[in-house]
């Protein structure tokens with residue numbers, strides 16, 4: 199029999215799911231860097247339509263976990279399932295082809311290019327007919343229109359002109375372009391690694407709104423963040439990474455931010471069932 203306190207700390211959120219019911223599942227992921235253990239047998243589930251936050255102290259293994267699930271790092275062992283099918287991504291491009299978009303802290307935007315060129319970077323669309331197939335002409339008009347529609351659909355009203363070079367945008371607007379690009383091309387889920395770390399209050403609000411918009415579109419989101427108020431505002435579940443492992447999975451309803459930090463730092467242990 200468990201006491202109410204045990205129940206609270208165990209929570210329903212940490213039970214592992216059948217990968218056939220998840221968008222993404224990782225099982226027993228291990229990644230070492232020489233003697234350093236990056237991942238020590240980590241399990242993760244991402245359910246349809248949810249925002250899953252990944253929190254943890256510096257060096258807890260958050261980035262390594264994301265990279266090992268999205269082809270940027272190849273795990274030493276373990277399994278990754280997408281829509282119930284086991285995958286083994288060998289590169290980030292493999293994951294992109296499978297409908298997974300990741301926005302890293304170090305933004306992969308091309309500053310000198312305009313917004314629509316950035317949106318379609320690496321996925322440039324050619325003009326129809328011989329103009330595209332023989333002369334390799336780009337469908338700039340179509341890309342511009344679609345970039346504008348994507349930004350508008352995501353409620354990004356502050357960027358008016360798709361011809362504007364990305365280097366002239368504010369940090370928040372640049373982040374918005376990167377997130378909009380991810381949301382436009384992802385068909386499975388979007389991963390955001392510290393999307394608000396370098397942003398001011400207003401810009402952070404814009405990115406949080408974007409996360410909610412992506413969720414409303416039905417795309418699940420994995421959000422890595424150190425910002426507890428942000429995490430508690432947008433996450434459905436919170437995966438707490440610690441020392442290469444998992445300290446537990448909680449929800450904003452089951453725990454307070456203070457309790458989350460205590461679990462994250464090892465001051466409290468989250469008992470698992």
Ligand SMILES: Nc1ncnc2c1ncn2[C@@H]1O[C@H](COP(=O)(O)OP(=O)(O)OP(=O)(O)O)[C@@H](O)[C@H]1O
Nearest residue numbers: 231234235236254255256257258259260261262263
């Ligand atoms: N390429 C690498 N070579 C050697 N060690 C690495 C490498 N990448 C990560 N590590 C180590 O693996 C552990 C987990 O690092 P990781 O970057 O995943 O942590 P994190 O939780 O994302 O941290 P932060 O919040 O500081 O970004 C750390 O001890 C780190 O030093």
